[in-house]
Amino acid sequence: MILESHLLSHILGGLYGQALGDAWGMAAYLTPEQTWAYHNGWIDTLTAPPPDHPVHGGLQAGQVTDDTEQAMALAQTIIQTGQITVEGAAQAIVAWYEAIDGDHSPYVGPSTRAAVTALKAGQDPHLTGLRGDTNGGAMRVSPIGLIHPGDPEGAIEDAIIACTPTHFASVGVAGACAVAAAVAEAAASEATLESIITAAIHGADVGMRRGNRWLGASVSRKIEAAVQLASETHLSERERLQNLYDLIGSTLAAADAIPCAFGVLVIADGHPVYAAIYAAALSGDADTVGAIACAIAGTWQGVEVIPADHLETIRRVNPQYNFEQTADGLYEIALRNYQARPSDEDNLLGDLFTLED
Numbered sequence: 001m002i003l004e005s006h007l008l009s010h011i012l013g014g015l016y017g018q019a020l021g022d023a024w025g026m027a028a029y030l031t032p033e034q035t036w037a038y039h040n041g042w043i044d045t046l047t048a049p050p051p052d053h054p055v056h057g058g059l060q061a062g063q064v065t066d067d068t069e070q071a072m073a074l075a076q077t078i079i080q081t082g083q084i085t086v087e088g089a090a091q092a093i094v095a096w097y098e099a100i101d102g103d104h105s106p107y108v109g110p111s112t113r114a115a116v117t118a119l120k121a122g123q124d125p126h127l128t129g130l131r132g133d134t135n136g137g138a139m140r141v142s143p144i145g146l147i148h149p150g151d152p153e154g155a156i157e158d159a160i161i162a163c164t165p166t167h168f169a170s171v172g173v174a175g176a177c178a179v180a181a182a183v184a185e186a187a188a189s190e191a192t193l194e195s196i197i198t199a200a201i202h203g204a205d206v207g208m209r210r211g212n213r214w215l216g217a218s219v220s221r222k223i224e225a226a227v228q229l230a231s232e233t234h235l236s237e238r239e240r241l242q243n244l245y246d247l248i249g250s251t252l253a254a255a256d257a258i259p260c261a262f263g264v265l266v267i268a269d270g271h272p273v274y275a276a277i278y279a280a281a282l283s284g285d286a287d288t289v290g291a292i293a294c295a296i297a298g299t300w301q302g303v304e305v306i307p308a309d310h311l312e313t314i315r316r317v318n319p320q321y322n323f324e325q326t327a328d329g330l331y332e333i334a335l336r337n338y339q340a341r342p343s344d345e346d347n348l349l350g351d352l353f354t355l356e357d
């Protein structure tokens with residue numbers, strides 16, 4: 001059963017979770033040892049990055065990066081048009097790139113930069129992402145999950161569209177579908193950590209088949225491996241994070257970062273603040289791992305579990321975004337999608353909701 005107020009709080013939790021994990025993780029260095037030494041242990045609040053950080057040097061505590069910027073750009077497109085299309089996704093990414101002066105920004109990922117260059121040269125957006133195998137499709141996809149509460153299949157279909165212009169290699173699609181399916185499941189009132197991970201693995205398998213056949217490790221099997229490493233509770237949190245870093249990889253690759261995010265989610269037991277702390281300690285592409293893990297966790301737990309001072313910092317440091325207004329817009333579309341959704345007995349998760357109009 002779902003109450004409308006429940007859904008709105010969970011959509012807002014997903015958006016703030018995305019920003020929280022992104023901003024928390026951007027203060028990390030590239031390796032766990034460097035991060036631990038510089039910050040004297042766990043990063044336990046929103047913190048400025050080291051001034052010499054190769055990508056994030058100069059950002060303020062609480063400032064979001066490309067992960068949240070692109071997710072918000074995608075959300076705006078969805079709200080304005082009521083849907084996601086390949087052309088709309090392409091326009092949102094190009095507009096974001098221009099707005100942040102992407103030609104001179106250190107944090108545009110390799111697949112996105114290549115795709116935007118091709119899109120600006122007039123190439124077909126169905127062809128510009130064929131080799132995009134990094135984590136950029138997944139890092140921005142949470143709004144797609146938020147508009148399909150309790151409907152991972154619907155989220156998977158829209159995630160495939162959303163990553164087409166930039167990340168359409170099989171592993172890129174698999175990563176995006178895993179995250180979108182997990183967020184969609186997390187928004188269901190009866191979701192558990194196990195059902196969220198099951199949805200992610202299913203999404204990864206569908207995405208791997210639907211994307212452009214390309215080289216890369218199995219995203220679904222690496223999610224399973226990351227969850228296994230994260231569940232070794234006889235080891236400390238730091239030891240489990242080191243295992244994720246060494247064996248799964250906190251890198252730009254979709255087949256690394258997305259499985260790591262699920263490992264972090266499990267170590268944090270699905271709590272967005274702990275997911276942020278652990279993603280930052282993991283290091284590597286910590287802001288992306290954190291954005292993904294915390295978007296899922298925030299959707300699952302709702303905005304109420306994120307302390308008010310963190311929400312205030314996120315709002316104050318990122319005044320260009322109105323998270324409440326964006327959540328309201330996504331919520332309207334989520335309700336509409338839910339009502340239009342086919343009630344299929346074979347649906348992965350069954351009918352979890354009763355809407356109260």
Ligand SMILES: [Mg+2]
Nearest residue numbers: 065066067287
């Ligand atoms: Mg980033």
